Amino acid sequence: MRLLVIGAGPAGTRCAVRLAERLPASAVTLAGAEAALPYDRVALSKLLAGDATMEGLITHPLALLRGLGIVYRPATPIAAIDRAASEAVTTRGERLGYDRLVLATGSSAIRLPLPGAALPGVVLYRDMDDVRAMLRAAAGGGAAVVIGGGLLGLEAAVGLAARGMKVTVVHAVGWPMERQLDPAAGALLTRRLGLRGIHFAMPASTVGIEGDTRATGVRLSDGRVVPASLVVMAVGIRPSVALAREAGLPVGRAITVDDAMRTADPAIHAIGECAEHQGRCIGLVAPALEQAEIAARAIAGVACAWAPRAESAALKVSGTAVWSAGDIATAGDDCIVLRDDAEERYRRLSLRDGRLVGAVLYGDTADAGFYLDLITSRRSVAGFRSVLPFGPAFVREAA
Ligand SMILES: Cc1cc2nc3c(=O)[nH]c(=O)nc-3n(C[C@H](O)[C@H](O)[C@H](O)COP(=O)(O)OP(=O)(O)OC[C@H]3O[C@@H](n4cnc5c(N)ncnc54)[C@H](O)[C@@H]3O)c2cc1C
Structure with missing residues (x-):
């Protein structure tokens, strides 16, 4: 079988590796738009902060990929999928045939459509090139707005502060990471990052980027202008679905798949x-890596289904x-809160129907x-609720 994976991010690379292992007689091609070898995108913040090198982020050296066949x-950005011919067409017009195709095109970072958003000095935060641009800007010192x-x-702000920039974070909500943290934890984090020199x-809300030939500051809706020679937009992501949509596959916010990660086209x-x-x-x-495993199994003919689990995130x-x-x-929701101001420790547990x-x-x-195990297993915590915030x-002991 000719197996083609489009997108060499973590999901695409994992899937290509598993396909090569499960179907060694097949020809596996991994085509990615980025010039780099597959790397650990999650660790980009370490690179920005100076805690990792570019080479250290590479997860799959060429010899490893070649060794797997x-x-x-x-x-090699793919410009179109020709489903009738079972071919993907590169931006250079080359045609790559497939018997099974895996789309792993990920997301792109959102650029706010603000006046001045296209000025030099305004960058997104998604890939190695974005980090390179930030490092170049940080080398000159000065001020940055995230x-x-x-x-x-926040990871971008900490990285740029570690590189010696004066950093201000502009955030639409009253506390940071509002999707992961409640206001109390958000306030603790704001104070802690403030001690590292980060302003909030x-x-x-931002109404525009100031500057004639390059960014010089960020204008807020209250009229304030925060000076900045570097502006990082970290306001969310949008799934990259253009290839699938233009190929006529059903797309909602992203590409619609069944439990085996199959689109409406069985190939x-x-x-x-x-x-x-x-x-x-x-x-x-x-979950992206789990889905990669499922798709590889399904393509190898093994019955399987992806079951989403509770999501967790760490700064x-x-x-x-x-x-x-x-x-x-x-x-x-019923909440248990444990708080120690002197030690800067805080725990908030949300319960529903006797479960975490x-x-x-x-x-x-x-x-x-x-x-996380308790949340995922949906086990009742009624028997040990009084000691739950103190940990396992x-x-x-109570059980
Ligand atoms: C700075 C940073 C920190 C993060 N930290 C965390 C964290 O702590 N924990 C966590 O769980 N997640 C984190 N994430 C999110 C995590 O990186 C993503 O969830 C993960 O990378 C998704 O993997 P993916 O393979 O689906 O997509 P992506 O990683 O986006 O990979 C998709 C690849 O496809 C390529 N591509 C797109 N279109 C085409 C095309 N037409 N032709 C060829 N190639 C194409 C892209 O260039 C890209 O290389 C972080 C992300 C960033 C940017």
Whole structure:
């Protein structure tokens, strides 16, 4: 079989590897738009902060891919899929035939349609080229504004501050990471990052980027202008679905797939951030890798189904432990809060019908796995509720 994977991010690369292992007699091609070898996108923040090198981020050296029999085609953006001919067409007009095709095109970062958004000095945060642009800008020192105080925006802010820039985060909500943290944990995080020299403007909205030939600042809706020679937009992602849509495949927010990650065309699968399963899109690497495994199994003829699990996210900033999982902000949930101001430790557990549905851990995240297991298993916590916030050692004693 000719197996073609489009997109050499974590999902596409994992799928290509598994296909080569499961179907060694097949010809596996991995075509990616980026020029780099497959790398750890999640670790880009370490690269920005100076805690990793570009070479250190490479997950699949060429020798490894070749050893598996995978033909790797970097810098090969696919422009179209010709389903009638079972071929993908590159932007250079080359045609790559397939018997099975896997779309793993991921997402692209959103550029806010603001006046000045296209000025030099305004960058997104998604790939190695974006980090290179930030590092070049940071080398000159000066001030940076990060628009968006979500997980990515904060990691960008910390990285740029570590590189010596004066950083302001502009965020639309009153506390950072509002999708993962409640206001109390958000306030602790704001204070901690403030001690590292990061300023916050929130709630605040950006109305434009100032500058004639390059960015010089960010104008807020209250009229303030925050000076900046570098503006990083970290305001969200959009699944890359153009190829699938133009090929006539059903697309909602992302490419519609069944439990085996198969699109409406039985010869085409979609995995990772470009796929939509049961009306939901993912934005994290762990489920993207699980979907890659499922697609490879399905293509090899093994019956399988992807079952989504509770999502968890951690802020990857050294010296600041922040983790959250599940549903943390539903009104009416029963909450248990444990708070130690002197030690800067905070835990908020959300319960529904006697089961843990969400958790926020700040300051000490050692018990994250324990709470994630409870959320995923939907096990009743009624028998040990009084000791639940103290972690697994106390729960075991109570059981
Ligand atoms: C800075 C940063 C930090 C992150 N931190 C975390 C974290 O801590 N935890 C976590 O779970 N997740 C994190 N994420 C998100 C995580 O990286 C993504 O969930 C994951 O990369 C999704 O994998 P994917 O393979 O589906 O898509 P992607 O990683 O987006 O890969 C898709 C690839 O397809 C290529 N492509 C697109 N269109 C085409 C085309 N037409 N032809 C050829 N190639 C194409 C793209 O260039 C890209 O290389 C982070 C993301 C960033 C940017």
